[in-house]
Amino acid sequence: GQNIDQPTEMTATEGAIVQINCTYQTSGFNGLFWYQQHAGEAPTFLSYNVLDGLEEKGRFSSFLSRSKGYSYLLLKELQMKDSASYLCAVSPNQAGTALIFGKGTTLSVSS
Amino acid sequence: DSGVTQTPKHLITATGQRVTLRCSPRSGDLSVYWYQQSLDQGLQFLIQYYNGEERAKGNILERFSAQQFPDLHSELNLSSLELGDSALYFCASSADRGRETQYFGPGTRLLVL
Numbered sequence: 001g002q003n004i005d006q007p008t009e010m011t012a013t014e015g016a017i018v019q020i021n022c023t024y025q026t027s028g029f030n031g032l033f034w035y036q037q038h039a040g041e042a043p044t045f046l047s048y049n050v051l052d053g054l055e056e057k058g059r060f061s062s063f064l065s066r067s068k069g070y071s072y073l074l075l076k077e078l079q080m081k082d083s084a085s086y087l088c089a090v091s092p093n094q095a096g097t098a099l100i101f102g103k104g105t106t107l108s109v110s111s
Numbered sequence: 112d113s114g115v116t117q118t119p120k121h122l123i124t125a126t127g128q129r130v131t132l133r134c135s136p137r138s139g140d141l142s143v144y145w146y147q148q149s150l151d152q153g154l155q156f157l158i159q160y161y162n163g164e165e166r167a168k169g170n171i172l173e174r175f176s177a178q179q180f181p182d183l184h185s186e187l188n189l190s191s192l193e194l195g196d197s198a199l200y201f202c203a204s205s206a207d208r209g210r211e212t213q214y215f216g217p218g219t220r221l222l223v224l
Contacts, residue, residue, distance in 0.1 A: 041218075043154070048212060091211060097166075098167055098169060099154075101154040104153055
């Protein structure tokens with residue numbers, strides 16, 4: 001079966017660093033995506049990993065280990081506006097097929 | 112703004128009714144995906160169209176159907192609505208070239224009373 005696991009909730013304070021983990025078991029693998037979703041709004045694309053290693057984009061970084069079926073999203077210098085749900089999604093097949101989403105991690109940033 | 116548009120933004124209807132949700136993909140994107148998001152579930156894939164043809168089906172009920180028109184906009188039809196169909200319905204599009212990032216529309220919030 002297809003399974004993506006991530007913690008349900010996390011809390012952190014402004015200025016801190018937080019790491020959101022994601023583990024996956026899918027029938028195939030063609031890349032892993034992270035999306036940010038504010039309550040009631042559309043998911044917005046944050047990052048994509050298809051090869052092992054770290055991808056850095058400003059305050060956000062994403063890491064992938066294909067052999068371990070593991071990824072994390074690292075958020076640095078947290079701001080209040082980073083309070084949102086973070087969705088891990090896997091593309092199990094070739095490009096142009098539907099994504100399998102985890103249930104999301106709700107991050108609350110406090111001052 | 113992702114470039115994907117969806118209408119209507121909100122929809123309130125009664126059980127047993129039928130509704131149509133509309134989506135226009137980003138300019139140049141050939142693939143359209145429909146997802147359902149309810150409170151206790153993550154984003155659930157419903158159906159995908161590519162250049163007018165159905166490409167993949169996910170957890171889509173038989174009461175639901177979709178199509179993609181020659182101008183590439185898509186419609187999701189939900190019939191014989193039940194209370195449990197209340198959810199956010201998102202449309203996403205992708206170009207089908209390279210890594211296939213999907214860009215999401217703002218969603219339609221459906222409430223079935």
